[in-house]
Amino acid sequence: MKGILQKFAIGLLVFLGYLGHGWGYDVELAKKFDSFFSKLTPEVIAKKPCMISVKNLFEMIEKKEPFVVLDIRTPQEKKFVSISLPNTIDIPMHELFKEENLKKLPKDKLIVVVCHTGARAIAASLPLNMLGYKTVVLDGGISELAKAAGRSVVGIHW
Template sequence: MIKKYLFSSLATAVLAVSASAYDTAKAENMNHFYSHLTQQACADSKLFTTGEDVMKMFRDKAKFTLLDVRTTGENAIVSLSSENAMHIPVKNLFEKANLDKLPTDQPIIVVCHSGTRAVMVTMGLKQIGFKQVHVLKGGLVALAEANNPKNAPLK
């Protein structure tokens, strides 16, 4: 009798742990967010911007923020010195104090080394309500390649 009770208690505990292996509410939110990402929606996406587009924004003196999400170490070697630039590493970005620094009235172009972290950050910012967030496709590498005499902002 005790063995049956222990076995059924253990089985119930195992099933309960398995049933709650993920957060159902978060999964529903993610499903709502990602269910709109059809092939056509991805093809038509305004999520990405190019280095040339960013250089044009500089030349046109457009209002935007270039959000550098690379590590402090990466930023120490190569940093963005534009007045449009803001450096907040990914690991600290979603802290309230840092989110409060982000503008809501102008585009935010998220940049990292090659674009991978920027995609994750942009999706996260969009999920919490930021509307004008874009990924610099190709990251800092693409921006450096686009920064040439033809594209550089005039002083």
């Protein structure tokens, strides 16, 4: 639990740092943050509402549930570890919020956001949720996916 809260806090700080860089206080944006974060009480956070386990991801694949995987890792990272999960959209985090890339994301399906460990996925997932997308983060990222598949992270190709 402590690790999840630390990742969440780091992701939030990174996200807020990017938003605050070069801009003044935005009242409307603060209201959106308040509306979103006021729902994340300690009781809600304890249930990990924004996270999905590798086990749950595999179950969703087996049940053929409607979702997409959003891989936000850099092209360099993908050279070392590539995945080919069903319905995967590859958009590096630094290009994610460009209008043409947001248009690639469905608003009618769950989006499972993945990165190497999950920290960047949390930072990306929060504003996506605020924009109306339904997202969850793969807990532990590609590293946990590799462990669950019984493989070393280096050189994985699914």
